[in-house]
Structure formats: C-alpha cells, structure tokens
Amino acid sequence: MTLPTTALLTDRYELTMLGSALRDGTAHRECVFEVFARRLPEGRRYGVVAGTGRLLDALADFRFDDETVTTLREIDAVDDATADHLAGYRFQGDVDGYPEGELYFPHSPVLTVSGTFADAVVLETLALSILNHDCAIASAAARMVTAAAGRPIIEMGSRRTHEQAAVAAARAAYLAGFASTSNLEAARRYGVPTAGTAAHAFTLLHDDERAAFAAQVDALGAGTTLLVDTYDIARGIEHAVEVAGPGLGAVRIDSGDLGVMARHAREQLDGLGATGTKIVVSGDLDEFAIASLGATPVDSYGAGTAVVTGSGAPTAGMVYKLVEVDGRPVEKRSAHKQSHGGRKTALRSHKPSGTAVEEIVVAQRDVTPGEDERPLQLPLVRGGERVAGLPTLEQARRHLREATVTLPWDGLKLSRGEPAIPTRFTHD
Amino acid sequence: MTLPTTALLTDRYELTMLGSALRDGTAHRECVFEVFARRLPEGRRYGVVAGTGRLLDALADFRFDDETVTTLREIDAVDDATADHLAGYRFQGDVDGYPEGELYFPHSPVLTVSGTFADAVVLETLALSILNHDCAIASAAARMVTAAAGRPIIEMGSRRTHEQAAVAAARAAYLAGFASTSNLEAARRYGVPTAGTAAHAFTLLHDDERAAFAAQVDALGAGTTLLVDTYDIARGIEHAVEVAGPGLGAVRIDSGDLGVMARHAREQLDGLGATGTKIVVSGDLDEFAIASLGATPVDSYGAGTAVVTGSGAPTAGMVYKLVEVDGRPVEKRSAHKQSHGGRKTALRSHKPSGTAVEEIVVAQRDVTPGEDERPLQLPLVRGGERVAGLPTLEQARRHLREATVTLPWDGLKLSRGEPAIPTRFTHD
Numbered sequence: 001m002t003l004p005t006t007a008l009l010t011d012r013y014e015l016t017m018l019g020s021a022l023r024d025g026t027a028h029r030e031c032v033f034e035v036f037a038r039r040l041p042e043g044r045r046y047g048v049v050a051g052t053g054r055l056l057d058a059l060a061d062f063r064f065d066d067e068t069v070t071t072l073r074e075i076d077a078v079d080d081a082t083a084d085h086l087a088g089y090r091f092q093g094d095v096d097g098y099p100e101g102e103l104y105f106p107h108s109p110v111l112t113v114s115g116t117f118a119d120a121v122v123l124e125t126l127a128l129s130i131l132n133h134d135c136a137i138a139s140a141a142a143r144m145v146t147a148a149a150g151r152p153i154i155e156m157g158s159r160r161t162h163e164q165a166a167v168a169a170a171r172a173a174y175l176a177g178f179a180s181t182s183n184l185e186a187a188r189r190y191g192v193p194t195a196g197t198a199a200h201a202f203t204l205l206h207d208d209e210r211a212a213f214a215a216q217v218d219a220l221g222a223g224t225t226l227l228v229d230t231y232d233i234a235r236g237i238e239h240a241v242e243v244a245g246p247g248l249g250a251v252r253i254d255s256g257d258l259g260v261m262a263r264h265a266r267e268q269l270d271g272l273g274a275t276g277t278k279i280v281v282s283g284d285l286d287e288f289a290i291a292s293l294g295a296t297p298v299d300s301y302g303a304g305t306a307v308v309t310g311s312g313a314p315t316a317g318m319v320y321k322l323v324e325v326d327g328r329p330v331e332k333r334s335a336h337k338q339s340h341g342g343r344k345t346a347l348r349s350h351k352p353s354g355t356a357v358e359e360i361v362v363a364q365r366d367v368t369p370g371e372d373e374r375p376l377q378l379p380l381v382r383g384g385e386r387v388a389g390l391p392t393l394e395q396a397r398r399h400l401r402e403a404t405v406t407l408p409w410d411g412l413k414l415s416r417g418e419p420a421i422p423t424r425f426t427h428d
Numbered sequence: 429m430t431l432p433t434t435a436l437l438t439d440r441y442e443l444t445m446l447g448s449a450l451r452d453g454t455a456h457r458e459c460v461f462e463v464f465a466r467r468l469p470e471g472r473r474y475g476v477v478a479g480t481g482r483l484l485d486a487l488a489d490f491r492f493d494d495e496t497v498t499t500l501r502e503i504d505a506v507d508d509a510t511a512d513h514l515a516g517y518r519f520q521g522d523v524d525g526y527p528e529g530e531l532y533f534p535h536s537p538v539l540t541v542s543g544t545f546a547d548a549v550v551l552e553t554l555a556l557s558i559l560n561h562d563c564a565i566a567s568a569a570a571r572m573v574t575a576a577a578g579r580p581i582i583e584m585g586s587r588r589t590h591e592q593a594a595v596a597a598a599r600a601a602y603l604a605g606f607a608s609t610s611n612l613e614a615a616r617r618y619g620v621p622t623a624g625t626a627a628h629a630f631t632l633l634h635d636d637e638r639a640a641f642a643a644q645v646d647a648l649g650a651g652t653t654l655l656v657d658t659y660d661i662a663r664g665i666e667h668a669v670e671v672a673g674p675g676l677g678a679v680r681i682d683s684g685d686l687g688v689m690a691r692h693a694r695e696q697l698d699g700l701g702a703t704g705t706k707i708v709v710s711g712d713l714d715e716f717a718i719a720s721l722g723a724t725p726v727d728s729y730g731a732g733t734a735v736v737t738g739s740g741a742p743t744a745g746m747v748y749k750l751v752e753v754d755g756r757p758v759e760k761r762s763a764h765k766q767s768h769g770g771r772k773t774a775l776r777s778h779k780p781s782g783t784a785v786e787e788i789v790v791a792q793r794d795v796t797p798g799e800d801e802r803p804l805q806l807p808l809v810r811g812g813e814r815v816a817g818l819p820t821l822e823q824a825r826r827h828l829r830e831a832t833v834t835l836p837w838d839g840l841k842l843s844r845g846e847p848a849i850p851t852r853f854t855h856d
Contacts, residue, residue, distance in 0.1 A: 008613035009591040011584065013624030015612070020626070020647035026633050033629070058591070071616045079647070117633055124627075125610075128587035129594055156439065159556035160743040163437040163486070165590035166557055182553075184443070185436035188499040196441030198448070199552075201461070201750035204758040205454050205545055219448035219507070231761050305743060314737045315588040322629035330632040333659050 006058045007068050007086075011125045012077055018118055019082040027118040032324035032343045035097075035111035035131060037104070041139075041313030043416025046407060047104045048142045048400060050172040051134025052097050052111070053393065056386050058126055064089050085118065093119040095381035098346070099391050101175060101399035102376060103407070104135075105359045107423045109344045110318070112377065117325075124320040132318050133165060134172045136310035140287070141176035142400065143311070144303055146412050147291035152179035152300040154195045156282065157308030169308040175396050178307075179300070190393055197252075203230040213243040223249035225280055228265075229256065237265055241272045250278035250299065258283065259296045266297035286311050287414055329363070340425060346376040348421075356406045359423040367428075434486045435496050435514075439553045440505050446546055447510040455546040460752035460771045463525075463539035463559060465532070469567075469741030471844025474835060475532040476570045476828060478600040479562025480525050480539070481821065484814050486554055492517050513546065521547040523809035526774070527819050529603060529827035530804060531835070532563075533787045533847045537772045538746070540805065545753075552748040560746050561593060562600045564738035568715070569604035570828065571739070572731055574840050575719035580607035580728040582623045584710065585736030597736040603824050606735075607728070618821055625680075631658040641671040651677035653708055656693075657684065665693055669700045678706035678727070686711065687724045694725035714739050715842050757791070768853060774804040776849075784834045787851040 021027035040047055064072075064086035072078045078086065093115020104110050111127060113120045144153055155173040158166035158181075170186035180195040181187075187194045198216055206212035213226050222244040228236030228251045240251055251269070253261045258281040269277045281293065282302030290301055310316075321339070322330060329341030345367040347360040352372070360373065369375050379387050391399065404412065411420025449455035468475055492500075492514035500506045506514065521543020532538050539555060541548045572581055583601040586594035586609075598614035607621070614620040626644055634640035641654050650672040656664030656679045668679055679697070681689045686709040697705045709721065710730030718729055738744075749767070750758060757769030773795040775788040780800070788801065797803050807815050819827065832840065839848025 006591070008616055009586070009594065010612050011586055011610035011624055012612055012622045013610065013626055016624055016644075016648065017626050017630040020630065020643045021633065023647050024639075024643040026643065029633060031633065068616075072612070075612075075615050075622060077612065077615075077622065117629075121629060124629075125587050125594075126591060129589060129591035132588050133590040133593070158437070158439055159553050159748075160560050160745075161557065162561040162590055162593035162596055163434070163554060163557035164592035165561070166437065166553075168590055182439035182441065184438050184440055184500070184503075184505065187503050187505075188436055188496075194440045194503060194505065196439055196444055198441055198445050200760045201545075201549060201552075202445040202448065204750045204760065205449065205457060205459065205753055211452075215448045215452040215454065216444075219451050220444065305745075309742045314742045315733060317588075317733075320587075322632045325633055332628045332632065 004061070005063050005065055005068055006061045006126060007064045008071070009126050009129065010122060014122045014124055015072065015078050015082065017121055018085070019079055021117055022081055022085055028116050029326050031115065031117045031120050031322055033113045033120050033124070033320050034109045034323050034344060035127060035318050035320050036107050036109050037316055037318045039106050039317065040419055041317070044139065044313065045411045045413065045417055045420040046139070047135055047316060048138040048176055049098045049102045049104050049110050049135060050100050050138035050175050051130040051168070052100050052380065053390070053396070054134060054168060054171070055127055055130045056380060056390070058130060059091060059123070059381070060386065062091060062123070062126065089122070090384060091115065091119055091123065091381070092384040093381070094379070094383070096377040097380050098376050099378050099396065099399060101391070101396035101403065103403050105419045105421060105423050107340070107361055107425070108359055109346050109361065109377070112343065128318055128320050132316045134168055135316040135318065136314055137169045137172035137307065138176045139316065140311035140313065141173040141178055141307050142404065143287040143414060144290055144307060145177035146404070147287040147414060148301055149294060151298065153290070154178065154180050154182065154300065154302045155307055156182040156196070156302045157304035158183045160305040161308040166308065171393065173307050175393060176400060177397065197225045198227050200227065200230045203227065209236060210239050210243055213240055217244045222247045225250040225252050227252045227254065229253050233261055233265065234268060237268050241269070241274050241277070246273040246277070248274055248277045250280050252280040252282060252302070254283045258298070259293055262293070262296045262298045291414060347373040348376055349373045350406060354406050355408055356421050358421055361423060361425050363425065363427050432489070433491050433493055433496055434489045434554060435492045436499070437554050437557065438550060442550045442552055443500065443506050443510065445549055446513070447507055449545055450509055450513055456544050457754050459543065459545045459548050459750055461541045461548050461552070461748050462537045462751050462772060463555060463746050463748050464535050464537050465744055465746045467534050467745070468847055469745070472567065472741065473839045473841065473845055473848040474567070475563055475744060476566040476604055477526045477530045477532050477538050477563060478528050478566035478603050479558040479596070480528045480808065481818070481824070482562060482596060482599070483555055483558045484808060484818070486558060487519060487551070487809070488814065490519060490551070490554065517550070518812060519543065519547055519551065519809070520812040521809070522807070522811070524805040525808050526804050527806050527824065527827060529819070529824035529831065531831050533849060533851050535768070535789055535851045535853070536787055537774050537789065537805070540771065556746055556748050560743045562596055563744035563746065564742055565597045565600035565735065566604040567744065568739035568741065569601040569606055569735050570832065571715040571842060572718055572735060573605035574832070575715040575842060576729055577722060579726065581718070582606070582608050582610065582728065582730045583735055584610040584730045585732035586611045588733040589736040594736065599821065601735050603821060604828060605825065625653045626655050628655060628658045631655065637664060638667050638671055641668055645672045650675045653678040653680050655680045655682065657681050661689055661693065662696060665696050669697070669702050669705070674701040674705070676702055676705045678708050680708040680710060680730070682711045686726070687721055690721070690724045690726045719842060775801040776804055777801045778834060782834050783836055784849050786849055789851060789853050791853065791855050
C-alpha cells in the first residue's frame with residue numbers, strides 16, 4: 001500500500017504564509033528551519049530518533065497534483081498565484097539530520113531543513129507529525145527493551161492506536177529493539193518480522209479448550225504458542241501439553257499476576273517434561289511491569305497499549321523553528337521558551353572509554369569536531385534529492401543498540417531523572 | 429487521497445486463527461463479536477462514540493488483492509487454503525452499532541459484528557484501531573467544548589500526532605463540537621472547516637513585525653488574525669492595529685499567561701478603537717486551561733497536543749470480544765475482568781425531563797424498549813452492504829450536542845468522578 005500525495009497533511013497556515021510571502025517577495029529568502037525538542041518527556045533520560053526514513057518517503061510524495069490544488073481553491077485556502085506556485089512545487093532544498101537510532105537530548109537539532117521560505121515552510125506539519133510520533137514510540141520502546149534485559153518483546157499494540165499510526169509504531173518499536181510485531185502491514189511496508197498465533201476467541205469458538213489446541217497444533221505444528229488462560233491456567237497448560245506433547249513451543253498467559261503465573265507455569269511445564277516450552281506473557285505491560293518480571297521464568301513479552309501510546313508520552317514535543325533568514329540568525333523572544341537563532345552543528349563528546357559526556361550544539365555550520373567528538377547530523381537530502389546509501393532500518397536498529405551502550409550508567413535507569421548527558425550551547 | 433486495501437491493518441494472529449479454523453471447519457460457525465470498553469479512562473464521566481463512519485469506509489476497502497495475498501505467503505502468515513479463502517474474502521455479515529456522536533459508558537456495546545467466524549475474526553484490529561483512536565479524541569474534545577462554554581475552538585494538533593491520525597483527530601474533534609481544524613486533508617476527506625493564518629516564522633522571515641503584518645493584511649485583508657507575540661505583545665498589538673486599522677479581525681496570543689495577556693490585550697485593543705477585534709489564544713490548552721480562561725475576554729481557543737493525544741487518555745481501551753457461537757453465549761473466565769456472554773441489546777432510560785438515568789445492557793436480541801427507554805444501536809451493515817442513509821458527520825455533531833444535554837448535571841463536570849450514569853446488566 002502506498003499513499004498518494006502527502007501534500008495536504010499540512011496545516012492551513014503554512015499555505016497562507018506562503019501566499020502572503022509570494023506576494024511580497026519574501027518567499028524566496030533563503031531559510032533554515034530546525035526541528036528539536038525543548039525538553040524530554042518528564043523524567044526521561046534520553047530520546048531516540050525515529051521517523052526520518054518515513055519522512056523522506058513522505059517527502060518524495062509531497063506534490064500538489066490537480067485534485068489537491070482544486071481542493072485548496074475550493075476551500076479558499078490559496079489564491080491563484082499560490083495555486084500556480086504549488087502546482088509546480090517540488091522541494092529543492094537540503095535536509096540534514098540525526099540518523100534514525102541516534103539518541104537525542106533537549107535542543108538536539110534532530111533535523112535541519114534549508115531552502116527558500118517557499119520550499120521549507122510547507123514541510124512543517126508533515127515533518128513534525130512523523131518525528132513527534134515515531135520518536136515518542138521509539139523512545140518508550142527503547143526503555144522496554146532495556147527493561148527486558150535481552151528477552152524478546154513482541155509489539156502487539158496495533159488495536160490501541162490509529163490504524164496507520166499502528167504501522168509506524170511497529171516500525172519504531174522494531175527500530176528500538178523489539179523482536180517482532182503483530183502488524184502485518186509493517187511486514188509488507190518495512191519488512192518487520194511478525195508474530196501471532198491465537199486469541200481467546202479461538203478457544204471460545206471451539207467446543208472445548210482441547211479441541212481448540214488440537215486445531216491450532218494441527219495447523220501450525222507443536223512449535224506454536226498456545227494461549228492457556230481462557231478458563232483455568234493450570235488446566236490450560238495440562239491440555240496444551242496433552243495435545244502438543246512436551247515439544248510444545250510456548251504457552252502464553254495474558255491475565256492475572258503474571259509473575260506468579262509464570263512461576264507456576266514453569267514448574268508445571270517442567271513437571272510435565274515440557275522443559276523446553278517457553279512462557280510468553282502479555283497484558284498491559286509497560287517498562288516498569290517488564291522490569292518487575294525480570295526475576296521470573298518468563299521467556300518473552302508482548303507489549304501493546306504502553307508502547308504505541310509512548311508509555312505516558314504519546315508525542316515527543318518537537319518543534320520546527322525558523323532560525324536563519326538569508327544568513328541572519330533569527331529567534332522569537334519569549335520569557336518562557338529558550339530559543340537560539342542561527343543554524344547549528346551538533347556534536348557529541350565521549351570519554352576514551354566511549355561513554356557519552358555532552359551534547360554540544362554549536363551555533364555555526366562546518367565545525368571541525370575535536371578528538372573525542374563526533375558529528376551527529378548526516379546529509380539526507382541535497383537539492384531535493386534523497387542522498388544515496390542512507391542507513392536502513394536494520395542499520396538504525398544496530399545504531400541504537402550501540403548508542404545506548406555509550407550512555408552513562410544511570411542514563412538507562414527507568415526512574416525519573418535528568419537527561420543522561422547535558423546539552424551545551426556554544427558559538428565556536 | 430484514498431487508501432488502497434486496508435486488509436493488512438490486521439494482527440497476524442487473526443489470520444492464523446482463521447487458518448486453523450478453516451482446517452477444522454469451525455470457521456463457518458456463526459459468531460457475534462462485541463466492541464465495548466470495560467471502563468472509562470480514569471475519572472471520566474462519559475465517552476463519545478466516533479470512528480464508526482471511518483470504519484465503514486475502511487471495511488469497504490478490506491480486500492485481499494493479489495499483492496496482499498502474495499505478501500502473506502512470502503512471510504508465511506497463511507497456508508494455501510487460507511490464501512485461497514482470503515483472495516475471495518468480502519465481509520458478508522452484519523454490523524450494528526451506536527451512531528457517531530452517541531455517549532457511551534462502561535460495557536456499552538458500541539459495535540456488534542455478526543457473521544461466520546471467518547467473516548468476523550479478521551476485522552478485530554481494524555475495528556479496534558479506528559474506534560479506540562477516534563473515541564479517545566472525541567471524548568477528550570467534548571470536554572474541551574463544554575469547558576469553552578460556547579466559544580469556538582480550533583483544532584491545531586496535527587503536528588503532535590501521526591500524520592494520518594491527525595486527519596482522523598480533526599474529524600473526531602469536529603464531531604465533538606470543535607469549530608474548525610488546521611488540517612487541510614480533513615477538509616478534503618471529510619469537509620471539516622479549516623482555519624489558519626500565520627506562525628512566528630512568518631514574522632521572523634520579515635525585516636520587522638510591521639512588514640510581516642502588512643504582507644499578511646495585503647494578502648488576506650484586515651479581517652485576518654495577526655499573531656502578536658513574536659517579540660513583545662503590547663508592541664505587537666500596536667503594530668497590528670497600525671497596519672490593519674481598527675477593523676482588524678483578530679489577534680492571536682500563543683505564549684505567556686494567557687489570561688493576563690488576554691485582559692491586557694482587550695484593554696489595549698479597546699483603547700485603540702479596535703473594539704470588534706477578537707482575541708484568539710493557543711498554547712498547550714487542555715480542558716482545564718480552557719475552563720480557567722472562562723472569565724477572561726478570550727473569544728476563541730486553539731487546542732493542539734491535548735486534543736490529539738486524548739488529554740491523558742490516548743486510547744479508549746475498547747476490546748473486541750466473541751460473545752456468541754452458533755447461538756450459544758461464550759465468555760472467558762477470569763478473576764479480574766467482568767465478561768458477559770451472549771449478544772446484547774443496549775437501551776438508555778431517561779426521565780420525562782430527558783435526563784439520562786441508566787445504560788441498560790440486556791443479554792438478548794430484539795428487546796422492546798420500555799416507555800422511557802430508547803434503543804442505542806443502529807443497523808450499519810447488512811449482508812456486507814452498508815445500510816443507506818446513515819447519519820452524516822454533521823448529524824453526528826448535532827447528535828452529540830443533544831446527547832450531552834441529557835447528562836445529569838454533574839456528568840459534565842471536568843473533575844474526576846464516576847460515570848455519569850450507571851450501566852445495568854439484565855437478562856430480560
């Protein structure tokens with residue numbers, strides 16, 4: 001499934017501004033917009049960049065075709081000159097940004113868009129929608145991956161979020177280290193591995209639990225996962241091993257006190273000779289619930305609502321701010337919000353051991369990194385064309401795995417705290 | 429923009445269950461699935477049904493075309509027989525449900541899907557994704573509309589949620605009584621009125637604030653809304669009236685203490701003779717912030733993050749449960765979750781004054797309502813075909829406006845509490 005034009009996923013005022021700027025000639029001024037979050041969600045210690053790949057896909061489809069322009073005329077959102085301009089619109093500027101899977105902190109310039117005002121202003125909503133959503137999910141998911149301490153997590157939250165957000169959430173969770181997703185469209189669109197066997201409905205459909213298990217094993221083999229808590233868990237496990245034999249792949253428990261249930265299930269399975277049968281648990285798991293099951297004989301987790309809603313922080317709070325016009329730094333003046341004009345370069349300094357020390361945001365372009373510093377932005381788009389060889393989803397996943405290792409030891413704590421490393425602004 | 433097939437917006441296990449059930453013949457059993465929420469989000473007093481219209485659209489596009497079936501075979505999600513079955517799949521069952529704009533309470537059966545297991549099981553994820561999202565947004569938005577007490581609210585949260593969720597959120601907020609949205613695709617797809625004039629970037633683009641205002645007034649006329657808080661609000665208002673004259677449509681304030689700012693702005697505008705110029709405020713407004721501005725001279729509100737993220741409850745927590753197989757009631761047994769087998773009929777009883785008294789959920793079909801009771805479900809789909817003459821978005825909006833009037837007086841309070849009316853289960 002590919003979406004047609006993405007051009008109307010846009011706030012009306014972007015086109016209104018464009019129209020006014022075309023009239024007075026300022027539309028052609030060279031501008032730099034930056035995307036950043038002023039702060040992390042309360043108590044979070046790091047954020048995870050995700051969505052950039054999706055944004056570049058959406059950018060390629062950002063065109064005002066005839067139907068789109070007609071719509072805009074009908075609702076009187078643009079005048080004739082603006083309509084003409086949009087009909088020929090094709091982003092021709094540059095985009096730089098943190099690669100997917102990179103960590104970010106307050107004021108990290110995760111995306112920089114440069115071009116004329118006309119080029120860049122219309123991308124605000126699309127860029128923010130994608131980054132705010134995907135970063136929120138990936139940032140929550142990464143904490144769950146840490147909490148799971150190596151045990152695989154299946155993302156199964158599609159039903160708890162918008163049907164298309166579900167696909168993006170599956171991608172972001174996989175990027176963050178989840179093992180798989182329940183969402184089939186995420187497999188088709190992004191190649192994310194999928195998992196899933198049966199719901200309670202399948203057991204209820206049958207005359208009894210044994211019949212349901214027999215049907216499933218017949219179709220999927222003994223290596224499948226049987227859901228054992230529709231009626232009574234102990235009896236469910238008994239039926240499961242009876243039907244599938246001690247080579248049963250796994251049992252899933254979706255209700256009750258999962259820690260207690262997992263211990264009982266392990267004992268029972270071992271007693272039945274099913275020592276290789278794994279235990280999957282699911283049911284309102286967030287990073288804290290996952291961590292609390294660390295000492296129990298759980299083999300893998302299913303996470304749903306918490307991951308697709310960002311575990312309390314459903315949006316990353318990123319903004320798209322104009323910072324430079326024709327080479328001149330600009331900034332809003334406000335008592336409440338710290339703003340920094342001028343195009344930034346971002347570096348991260350590390351100790352010789354690799355541990356991250358500081359996020360350094362320099363109000364300059366073309367900064368030469370110091371010995372223990374590495375530049376954080378990559379060129380993503382040049383002259384409107386996507387740069388070749390950008391990191392794949394698998395590479396982004398690996399990048400994050402490596403990046404989390406560089407966090408200071410308390411950066412991975414689940415408890416509330418300050419950002420894992422400070423952000424420092426400099427002018428050189 | 430129309431989306432191609434919606435068939436893969438589905439959890440893998442639905443197809444796995446289908447495959448197993450096709451093998452053992454249970455796929456053809458007649459089933460009833462119900463969608464309901466076990467509880468409202470913490471402290472909420474009512475929910476608002478939204479998304480049903482979107483679901484019916486998505487159902488019409490739920491087909492497994494060649495590419496889709498090929499994908500499923502490639503990822504080994506289905507066997508040959510299941511693939512053949514899906515290639516010819518077309519929902520042929522019935523759907524009944526609460527109309528959009530109706531209130532719901534814990535255990536209200538907001539949607540009932542009947543058909544064979546094969547017909548109905550595959551719709552679980554799609555139905556829940558749409559209803560969980562749209563109901564969450566509409567329920568939050570309705571509280572904001574109440575808090576605004578007649579003043580219009582513009583939905584401007586697109587940038588804080590997934591780009592397609594944004595379109596659905598704009599629709600749900602409008603259904604709940606918002607005046608307009610910033611989202612252009614919501615205008616195209618659903619006819620929602622749009623609004624929007626300029627961001628701070630437009631002021632920063634120009635050499636000074638006056639030049640920016642002059643450009644905007646030149647393009648949009650003096651009736652436009654000027655954003656006056658880029659630098660200094662008092663000076664911004666001075667410039668705005670200087671440029672547009674006392675006939676200026678409105679000023680927008682997006683930062684600072686909005687109540688204090690609105691009072692100062694009103695005095696200043698009146699002093700300048702701009703007594704008809706309206707004041708629009710925006711910036712992290714939720715229902716509580718909107719209510720707290722009730723006594724200030726604000727004319728309209730812009731709401732963003734809070735509405736598109738459900739104001740703390742980004743998902744409605746609805747489930748899709750099998751309740752009947754071949755006429756036999758079925759239910760999961762669980763210590764923690766109240767389940768009720770059998771197909772339900774829903775009624776709401778009212779006092780002669782119109783005030784709602786109870787949500788009555790009867791474990792029977794074809795119940796004759798008592799004198800003060802009205803049935804809550806409509807037929808939506810019959811034999812796979814959408815029923816003609818279903819309520820439009822405008823009708824749903826009106827329905828909600830009328831429904832909120834029927835709530836007991838404390839049902840509209842913003843503070844945390846119990847559901848506005850109790851849900852009673854009966855068997856006759």
